[in-house]
Amino acid sequence: MKKVSIPKGTRDFLPLQARRRSYIFQTIKEVFELFGFAPIETPATENESTLTGKYGEEGDQLMFKVLKRGDKLKSAVEQGKGFSDLALRYDLTVPFARFVVQHQSELTFPFKRYQIQPVWRADRPQKGRYREFYQCDVDVIGSEALISEVELLSIIDQVFEKLGLSGVRIKLNNRKILAGIAQKIGAEDKFTALTVNLDKLDKIGKEKVGEELEKAGFQQVQISTLFDLLSLSGSAQQRLEALAEKLQGIEIAEKGIEELKEVMRLSAQQNVRGLELDLTLARGLNYYTGAIIEVVHDQFNSSICGGGRYDNLTEVFGLKDVSGVGISFGADRIYDLMENENLFPYELESTTKVLFVNFGPSEAAFSLSLASKLRASGISCEVYAEPAKLKKQFAYANTLNIPFVVSIGSNEMQAQKAVLKNMYSGKQTTVHVEQIIEHIV
Amino acid sequence: MKKVSIPKGTRDFLPLQARRRSYIFQTIKEVFELFGFAPIETPATENESTLTGKYGEEGDQLMFKVLKRGDKLKSAVEQGKGFSDLALRYDLTVPFARFVVQHQSELTFPFKRYQIQPVWRADRPQKGRYREFYQCDVDVIGSEALISEVELLSIIDQVFEKLGLSGVRIKLNNRKILAGIAQKIGAEDKFTALTVNLDKLDKIGKEKVGEELEKAGFQQVQISTLFDLLSLSGSAQQRLEALAEKLQGIEIAEKGIEELKEVMRLSAQQNVRGLELDLTLARGLNYYTGAIIEVVHDQFNSSICGGGRYDNLTEVFGLKDVSGVGISFGADRIYDLMENENLFPYELESTTKVLFVNFGPSEAAFSLSLASKLRASGISCEVYAEPAKLKKQFAYANTLNIPFVVSIGSNEMQAQKAVLKNMYSGKQTTVHVEQIIEHIV
Numbered sequence A, B: 001m002k003k004v005s006i007p008k009g010t011r012d013f014l015p016l017q018a019r020r021r022s023y024i025f026q027t028i029k030e031v032f033e034l035f036g037f038a039p040i041e042t043p044a045t046e047n048e049s050t051l052t053g054k055y056g057e058e059g060d061q062l063m064f065k066v067l068k069r070g071d072k073l074k075s076a077v078e079q080g081k082g083f084s085d086l087a088l089r090y091d092l093t094v095p096f097a098r099f100v101v102q103h104q105s106e107l108t109f110p111f112k113r114y115q116i117q118p119v120w121r122a123d124r125p126q127k128g129r130y131r132e133f134y135q136c137d138v139d140v141i142g143s144e145a146l147i148s149e150v151e152l153l154s155i156i157d158q159v160f161e162k163l164g165l166s167g168v169r170i171k172l173n174n175r176k177i178l179a180g181i182a183q184k185i186g187a188e189d190k191f192t193a194l195t196v197n198l199d200k201l202d203k204i205g206k207e208k209v210g211e212e213l214e215k216a217g218f219q220q221v222q223i224s225t226l227f228d229l230l231s232l233s234g235s236a237q238q239r240l241e242a243l244a245e246k247l248q249g250i251e252i253a254e255k256g257i258e259e260l261k262e263v264m265r266l267s268a269q270q271n272v273r274g275l276e277l278d279l280t281l282a283r284g285l286n287y288y289t290g291a292i293i294e295v296v297h298d299q300f301n302s303s304i305c306g307g308g309r310y311d312n313l314t315e316v317f318g319l320k321d322v323s324g325v326g327i328s329f330g331a332d333r334i335y336d337l338m339e340n341e342n343l344f345p346y347e348l349e350s351t352t353k354v355l356f357v358n359f360g361p362s363e364a365a366f367s368l369s370l371a372s373k374l375r376a377s378g379i380s381c382e383v384y385a386e387p388a389k390l391k392k393q394f395a396y397a398n399t400l401n402i403p404f405v406v407s408i409g410s411n412e413m414q415a416q417k418a419v420l421k422n423m424y425s426g427k428q429t430t431v432h433v434e435q436i437i438e439h440i441v
Helices: A015-034 A056-062 A070-078 A093-102 A147-163 A175-184 A188-198 A201-215 A220-230 A236-246 A251-269 A331-340 A361-376 A390-399 A410-415 A433-440 B015-034 B056-062 B070-078 B093-102 B147-162 B175-184 B188-198 B201-215 B220-230 B236-246 B251-269 B331-340 B361-376 B390-399 B410-415 B433-440
Strands: A045-047 A065-067 A084-088 A111-120 A132-141 A168-174 A275-277 A288-297 A305-310 A324-329 A354-356 A381-383 A404-407 A417-422 A428-432 B045-047 B065-067 B084-088 B111-120 B132-141 B168-174 B275-277 B288-297 B305-310 B324-329 B354-356 B381-383 B404-407 B417-422 B428-432
Touching: A015 A111, A015 A132, A015 A147, A015 A331, A045 A093, A093 A111, A093 A132, A132 A147, A132 A331, A147 A168, A147 A251, A147 A288, A147 A305, A147 A324, A147 B361, A168 A175, A168 A251, A175 A188, A175 A220, A175 A251, A175 A288, A188 A201, A201 A220, A236 A251, A236 A275, A251 A275, A251 A288, A251 B361, A288 A324, A354 A361, A354 A390, A361 A381, A361 A410, A361 A433, A361 B147, A361 B251, A390 A404, A410 A417, A417 A433, A428 A433, B015 B111, B015 B132, B015 B147, B015 B331, B045 B093, B093 B111, B093 B132, B132 B147, B132 B331, B147 B168, B147 B251, B147 B288, B147 B305, B147 B324, B168 B175, B168 B251, B175 B188, B175 B220, B175 B251, B175 B288, B188 B201, B201 B220, B236 B251, B236 B275, B251 B275, B251 B288, B288 B324, B354 B361, B354 B390, B361 B381, B361 B410, B361 B433, B390 B404, B410 B417, B417 B433, B428 B433
Parallel strands: A168 A275, A354 A381, A354 A404, B168 B275, B354 B381, B354 B404
Antiparallel strands: A045 A084, A065 A084, A065 B065, A111 A132, A132 A324, A168 A288, A288 A305, A305 A324, A404 A417, A417 A428, B045 B084, B065 B084, B111 B132, B132 B324, B168 B288, B288 B305, B305 B324, B404 B417, B417 B428
């Protein structure tokens, strides 16, 4: 018999991990809903044509495609046509754009939706990178109002507050400013090269980025002006004022600076913590057109949340001029970070709160009835399935981190008593069976 | 531009549907946890070899397989090898068996787990049958104790009670009795034909089942004895006694009858409602060896939950003699039934509870601060993104079924007042801004 295994880059989640993951998803979901975002779901598979060509050549290569079935596969092989007709979702953004276009007549705009579902990428597996992982996306589509940016920044602040993760820094910039800078240095035609390389600044440093830009055809004077503009010092307010002066007359830059100021002003009013202006933040993705957001933590080397404003997400599916703004939380990265920082609540250690020892058929039947009462009060409990040795039953409670064990033998049964053991303190008390609940809450 | 669409047999879920689905999953999950079952998750894809051959020829044909990628695909095509290496999960049972074998040293037995995840089958789409749908499975593995059967029956009772679905009938039988009957009529060698055809009794009737059994090689006398044994009348207790007499000396039948009696006795003690002995219940699947369970509702033509005890689920992956018992809830069918019966709570109609009208920048900023306070009290709310016409903003609240709209214009702002409109009653009241919360809870 071959050893059983799962596909490369995928994971099984055992109970403790599954409870912790569910805690993260639930927290994120609750915050999304507090801000009036509604859930949607899309299928795991999309028609292959919906996804191909949307993520560049690399994305197409990393996409998991689904084999045609039956006669369709046969004729595809005979006629040398493509073997696949469907593909597994590569992210939630393109399916969301497809969803908005397909259901536009059923939706009310501005449409505020969230979506928490897995995506699949045949990436080379490595630490913290998986072939199946969850994205938690939240977007407002169909409005240009900056209130939406402020809502999303508040959501970020509240999610990490509720998760108990401090030290989060929310980096904010605006692609219109970067576009204005490109204009200022006469490099509008190389805007993609500019943003893609700026994005690497954190990782490879200023010098290397300069070299890369040179390779991409930038002149030395352009590069040095660029770095001068990006390395202004002072408070956010001061830097924005200085930048406004240097980029005066460049309309798009002025608009970007105004937007940034307004978002920062309203966010301050909303007490959003950890917000930082980062003029070097670029976010490589081409579809961003306004605010861009990235959330980092000093104890982690990748961003744990990010997003921004876009103007043409749905155009590729035939719906033009729909502006939107959205962010995506990286649940797997947040999980790793929370585990490192030891932030998961202790209640997640066990599903069961009370184990009833099984002393035999009649005692077990008695305990089953008590268990029903506890459950009616919302207390998770179970009666050990078999009248096994006491040592085995207590070991079960121990291994599963069950906090309370209740023993009711035949004597206790007759006296309507229960021996209640607190498994953390080791303390044991005898109580009336009607009083178990008050002793464990 | 081609019209966008999703793969045949799959579905998008809009907010109302998504909230209702989430309500069903959450209810089921809460009950599972009250009984001490812990969550696990497995990946959507399994190695193809893990799944193939486990569901019969038909299952293999209905499985979605994932195309090999890059060089692997190239060499598969050149060498005429299989084009796929992975397959999408076809159910949760086989992945669970694989999980138990793979992680046996990390698990504590009896292992009580639940799993709520989608599965994929390339079935011919038809009403109520989809190519992507959720299963909600709950199993105890590693114990033969009948307490587990009773727990599962209590879970069924509580899930449907919490969902508000009355009229549920839980049909119960035991495969050992059917095996005893096969022995009695001398048809042990045709046991699969017996159970597969008995399973159709509800749909095609006694006469047709008789014909099918004849085709399968049963003699008339075997068929008539079979139906005599299965059509005993009286209470469950009476029928079991009568059956015990007729099958006296057939050890496996006697054991089955004893098990059934014990499970029914304990379930009655636990106040499980709607439990019915159904000696004709067979459940075609070969792996069941003890109790079998199927839940039906008069207003629906398929079962909404089912399962049973098995002895050898993990053997195919090399782990022998591990007994277990489990059931699976059909969330999609429960959804359809609840929609037909109009059972979803009204709160699911909207995510947002309060909409603040947007009268312009300074009023909106004021409302944003109030919205923060409401959220701190757990109330979902939003400020309309743009200072649009009042009519449009109220229409937005109306369409989204938002129950309360708060209007704070510049006069109200100065007086610290808010105009609160109950969108259901149409009633409007003016309250102090600090009193909004008490008026909407």
